Amino acid sequence: MLSALRRSIQSKPSYQDIQANVLAGLTVGVIALPLSMALAIASGVPPQHGLYTAIVAGFVISLTGGSKVNISGPTAAFVVILLPIVHQFGIGGLLVSGFMAGFILILMGVGKLGKLIEIVPYPVTVGFTSGIGVVIATLQIKDFLGLSIESSGGHYLHKLSAIFLALPSIEWKETLISVLTLTILIVWPKCHSKIPGHLVALLVGSLTAWVLSLYLPGFSVATIGSRFSFDILGVIGSGIPPSLPVFDWPWHLASADGSPIGFSFELVRRLLPSAITIAILGSLESLLCSVVADGMSGKKHNPNDELIGQGIGNIISPLFGGLPATAAIARTAANIRSGGNLPLSSVIHALFILVSILLLAPLLSYIPMASMAALLLMVAWNMGEAKHFIRTVKIAPKDDVFVLILCFLLTVLFDMTVAVAVGMGLAAMLFIRRSVSLAQTATIEGNHAEYDMPENTVVYDINGPLFFGSAQKALKTIASVRPDIRIVILDMSEVTLLDMSAIVAMESIVDDLQNKNIGIIINNLQPRMVLKLNRAGIGEASANAIFSKTLDESFEVARNMSQLKRPIL
Structure with missing residues (x-):
């Protein structure tokens, strides 16, 4: 409170400043x-x-x-x-x-x-x-x-x-x-x-x-x-x-x-x-x-x-x-x-x-x-x-143009409350849709020269935020692995967000792989998100998954697991 006034007094305005502000006040008046x-x-x-x-x-x-x-x-x-x-x-x-x-x-x-x-x-x-x-x-x-x-x-x-x-x-x-x-x-x-x-x-x-x-x-x-x-x-x-x-x-x-x-x-x-x-x-x-x-x-x-x-x-x-x-x-x-x-x-x-x-x-x-x-x-x-309206229509993506015109029509035909509420909701949905497209899962399978991976191992490279809109899309391919796969490595180096929907999806994947006697290694996930998974019962005390810091470490763990008849942890 009184922050602007306090800062103005502390700045010790000069006589010229005071005179200029009096004239400006009269002009604005x-x-x-x-x-x-x-x-x-x-x-x-x-x-x-x-x-x-x-x-x-x-x-x-x-x-x-x-x-x-x-x-x-x-x-x-x-x-x-x-x-x-x-x-x-x-x-x-x-x-x-x-x-x-x-x-x-x-x-x-x-x-x-x-x-x-x-x-x-x-x-x-x-x-x-x-x-x-x-x-x-x-x-x-x-x-x-x-x-x-x-x-x-x-x-x-x-x-x-x-x-x-x-x-x-x-x-x-x-x-x-x-x-x-x-x-x-x-x-x-x-x-x-x-x-x-x-x-x-x-x-x-x-x-x-x-x-x-x-x-x-x-x-x-x-x-x-x-x-x-x-x-x-x-x-x-x-x-x-x-x-x-x-x-x-x-x-x-x-x-x-x-x-x-x-x-x-x-x-x-x-x-x-x-x-x-x-x-x-x-x-x-x-x-x-x-x-x-x-x-x-x-x-x-x-x-x-x-x-x-x-x-x-x-x-x-x-x-x-x-x-x-x-x-x-x-x-x-x-x-x-x-x-x-x-x-x-x-x-x-x-x-x-x-x-x-x-x-x-x-x-x-x-x-x-x-x-x-x-x-x-x-x-x-x-x-x-x-000018701004026409320029936006000309250069903006179609989704933004749609939001612009919809907000305009709702304001005119109904009222601004409806326009802002619908506009914000629609913009949020478009943002979610765009964010979902950022979350991708690429498969890197074993025996490739550039990767020194054990046999019967698959690496899923997961990128982007995993939240309620994108988790299912990014993780659904992991649930269906080939019968010969014994170890799944989830490279989550590029995962920036993990919400409750993603945690539930991860739980489902871990349980499903465990039931199929398939080991799971989660690589380079940020510590704060590792803590979230630990609290959900993934890794550490439950021993249903292993966390690694690098892909080389993941491959070493995978080799050790491959030597066991049952790679499940």
């Missing part, structure tokens, strides 16, 4: 302000909850996590998970899920699961992130075109069908503002300006909508102020409340029917799958961001501390109305490019958003929903990783 609102809206909750997430989680995680440069807050990856939770359980259920996910993240960090990112296959990651991008983009079409759609619930195909049916209701005013915003988002980066493109795009979109409403009769578009309202201590207002985040237990907030969701074992049981999904995705996103940040900054993060910090942040964030949070790759990259190299930049970014809420809340309410939809379309495009 400008970027995070509209993004946090947009991602909250995309998740089905009022925009201030996204801002609360950036403030609380951004502040806490920067001080307790394992990376000096990560910027944490709401991210696009969570949208496809959070939106169904909001529809089913309301804002209260969403915050309880995030609260539970925080404890799971801490357990993952304490359990040293910080290397989790290394076991997730690349096709799985690209598949579900591309799928998330498609889903987010689809959800923005309604506000982008100003369509009149009564319900946004249901599965993906249902939502897509509703969009097509609503196309005749397209609003040119909304479309004008959204196209203008999107055009600036696309063109602005080519100007190589230090001013964030989405800030310019939202300013132009908002000003254009305001000016046109003054000079064109009947011109109006939906804005944050017209779409959302708040009630604080009886004071009702529109848009974003100009107040600090307030502490409240998440189970006091509303369920899907508007009443307080409460806290019960049944609620925990129902929300546990969602909490686990949030924790897994949050850990993957944060660790992936940390790896990218290490490459950009030249620093080294502590993955287990990062998980613990993310857990603490996700426990505290819901207590102040914040959504589940994770490290954000785009904001972290902007932080590093702006000179951020200390947790101070993340703290400044959180404070900037806090001050913005207090001072700019009325102005933020004028941002058109069409402009926010255009911003989220750009986020979805960047997240979709179309």
